[in-house]
Amino acid sequence: MVEAKRSRVSGIDRAFQVLDFLTEKGEASTAYDIAKAVGAPTSTIYEIIDTLCAKGILQRRGDRGQVFLGAKLHFYGLGYVKDTNQAAVFQRAMEDLARDTGETVQICGRDDDKMVVLMMEEGSGHFHVSSRVGSRVPWNWTASGRLLVAGLPDAQRADLCARAVPSPTGRAEIDPAKLADSCKSAWEQGLSVQVSESDYAVACIAAPIRNDQGECVATISLVVPDSRASDPAHDFTNKARVAAKQIEVALGWRRPSAGSLAAE
Template identity: 50%
Template sequence: MNDETRKRTSGIDRALQVMDILTERQTPMSAYELAKSVGAPVSTIYRIVDDLVEREVLSRADETRIWLGPRLMRYGLVYRSQMNMFAEARREMLALSKRTGETVQVCARDDGMMVVIAMAEGEGHFRVTSYVGTRVPLNWTASGRLLLGHLPDAERLAAFRKSARSSQTGIAETDPETLAQQSRDDYLQRLALQTGNSEYSVACIAAPIRDPDGVCVSTMSIVLPEQRVFERLEELTGEVQRAAEAVERALGRRAA
């Protein structure tokens, strides 16, 4: 690899780091803040930001702060339109929310994080802070555990060793071995339950959406107030599992 190729690769890596930081923080940031976050010289980040703004990959939120640009939305919409799983999952998500009156989310894995990729809000005044695009560590959520459940034991354990973090509520399990076993158990029973791990007084009932090879590609989850979960646990457990299975059938997976 020659020097020019190394420089070009480094520039691509820096650009991706900038976009990853903005996505993770979900707020506009200054070039100085971005440089500190990615550990790069401010002059390098200024140059990258200028190039990406010119190409509409980034945009200027105001005179000093940078935000994601409209070109990313075009890419994302085209990519998402080709995802049969997403289209089927969204349809089932909307139907499930209508049947139950509860908030329903579809979540996927982004390396060591769980990300909300679709959401239908339920009836009433209950609101959650995890909207579309929210990323949290895998060990904080029922969905996060399911998303690793199909992996071999060693890979599952290594993933939790790398990604497990303490939650803001202090309730989320952080021991990798405990998480690895719980993840496998949840996957095998096609159900995971959490209460208060990432948000106080918020519960989640999740089921895996598996492809024909058994890989958990996403999850279907019902999010509701903690005090209501046990009143409707049996009903909602069946509902969320049936919705996830409907998506699996559309993906070509046969019933076990």
């Protein structure tokens, strides 16, 4: 019985490796490419792919046996969204902040050592960020990443800091000790700002969205030209903080303050 259970868990893990790889790559791939990327026997991946395709989780594409995410996943996603108003709350907050500032707004999360753009609302201004929903970049390149990592257990945070990688601009911090300090500072301030760390002339101002346990489940961030990031006339830092608090109140994770949140 123990061996059968262990085999089943291994098969589930491999299936998630396949799904994670295809999600991150964002395009169809062959079983050989997937097996090579996840370090699994090609025969095992073929078997998993056949099973997932039969269930509609994956679908076959092209003439080289490529596969990609299937339509069944869409229905699972709809089931999740139907059971929670979280996505609707996030969407309203993004729309309000984008309308107020004219800047692009993102909701971001973390997947291991990557920061992931979960949702995005473009502003009305001329400046538009080039990232898209589903984009993944190393966490240490981003303002959101610092907040998403800050609240992790010490050992997990230390491991991520030790695996930090340089950014294209060369400005992202990679020293583990300094990264840990910046995470702590961002957490204490309830705000994180990065300027030209992932892209030249681009700044990001992020605030943590904390659940009722105080955990950072996501961030809401403004993506702005670096020349406007610190201009007090725009009040971006306060607006990002207020938007995060409004989300927490709407989801029942924070008690409404006596006065207006905008006055905090």
